[in-house]
Amino acid sequence: MRRTALRLCTWSKGLFAPSRGLTQGSQDPEKQRVFHIREACSPIHVNHVRDKLREIVGASTNWRDHVKAMEERKLLHGFLAESQKGLPPRRMKDSYIEVLLPLGSQPELREKYLTVQNTVRFGRILEDLDSLGVLICYMHTKIHSAKMSPLSIVTALVDKIDMCKKSLSPEQDIKFSGHVCWVGKTSMEVKIQMFQLHGNEFCPVLDATFVMVARDSENKGPAFVNPLVLESPEEEELFRQGELNKGRRVAFSSTSLLKMAPNAEERTTIHEMFLSTLDPKTISFQSRVLPPNSVWMENSKLKSLEICHPQERNIFNRIFGGFLMRKAYELGWATACNFGGSRPFVVAVDDIMFQKPVEVGSLLFLSSQVCFTQENYIQVRVHSEVASLQDKEHMTTNVFHFTFMSEKEVPLVFPRTYGESMLYLDGQRHFNSMSVPVTLNKEYLVEP
Secondary structure: OOOOOOEOOOOOOOOOOOEOEOOOOOOOHHHOOEEEOOOOOOOOOOOHHHHHHHHHHOOOOOHHHHHHHHHHHHHHHHHOOOOHHHOOOEEHHHOOEEEEEOOOOOHHHHHHHEOOOOOEEHHHHHHHHHHHHHHHHHHHOOOOOOOOOOOEEEEEEEEEEEEOOOOOOOOOOEEEEEEEEEEOOOEEEEEEEEEEEEOOEEEEEEEEEEEEEEEOOOOOOEOOOOOEEOOOHHHHHHHHHHHHHHHHHHHHHHOOOOOOOOOHHHHHHHHHHHHHOEOOOOOOOOOEOOOOOEEEHHHHEEEEEEEOOHHHEOOOOEEOHHHHHHHHHHHHHHHHHHHHOOOOEEEEEEEEEEOOOOEOOOEEEEEEEEEEEEOOEEEEEEEEEEEOOOOOOOEEEEEEEEEEEOOOOOOEEEOOOHHHHHHHHHHHHHHHOOOOOOOOOOOOOEEO
16 A cells, blocks of 8 residues: 555564565565655755754754854753763664655655656755765664754765666655664764655665764764664674775775876776877877767866855755755766767766865855766766855865766767876776666666
8 A cells, every 4th residue: 555644653672574684675664764755835845854854953944043053052062972882872773764755645746856758856866865864873873861962963975876777757656765784983874775666566776875974063073973783694794794885985095096096907098098099190199189989078078056045055054965966966967968969867876975065155166077988878077166255265075976878879088188087097997886787778767
């Protein structure tokens, strides 16, 4: 039966026994926390997840009250633990929640999520994933003796989002489920899955891994989070995977092209590409020509500018990370569409690092370009930087990596400079990090 009622329930002892792992399959909604995403009548995006987050941190819905609300949070410093040992351990099921997006049962929601091709806007899904990831972490760190949480939990990294080979229809309900699966001293890894209703069953559509960090009540310094107790071999495997993910991220960072020279194979690749662009008539390093069916990387760029209004703020009165992801994704999609000459479909999102918060009132500059292609695949890099209204200094806030697939084979992209060559190799590395390459299917429809 399709679920349409709003419900928030607590776990009962002995009820948590999913047959395919913590976030797999269809579990009984009567035994889970379920938040019902819905649109409010006002033009500001308000859903129950965001409302719950505001309640947890004591954030005001009125911009004029935000300074007072943040001042009140200073009083919560006394609830912060001096060490992780002072916090009670939590189970994975303590943070498990579900969110229902009733596109099928409540058609009035569709407009916000609808593309002109009658598919679901993936940028909106990114916003929902980001909010849900934060809420999951607040469920893990909940302090029953405090009315409001003393922690400021923010998104540090979108480690990976992999799309399953399923369609996204704007006329069927969508369900998100997730939980904390790994914990460090001040950080948490969150697994989120997305399903869509097909017939009477929710089928998997997306797997996402987020890394969240805990800060003090004023968001000025790190704060400890509850340790995680493991209750089954499946949970031990999830935790072990979290450790591996952390190690992989450290290794990937240490071999960054900003820190180390390309390896021998990568140097050979760039040199061969360079040689293939030399004009055979002149036999000169200065004379460059494009090989057939190719495009210079510098000609694959698109740019945009956003003014960061209070409407797009998060519960800590910075610009909502989901909004930044949506804008970057939509520009990346437009770049892939313009480059490939047909509608592209997102395959993977990975390694989105939130390097610096974006203040309300900032000017947000987004620059997108194709940095690697292979057959039908288009790897797009979106660089985000901000400047305040008072000065013209630009500071990088995010770098986004999106893998798209076009309906037809796309041109090769060629770097002209050494800097572009490094972008090419970085794009190639992100492309090769995809879990499993997918095969394009007419039902595979995930767009802006």
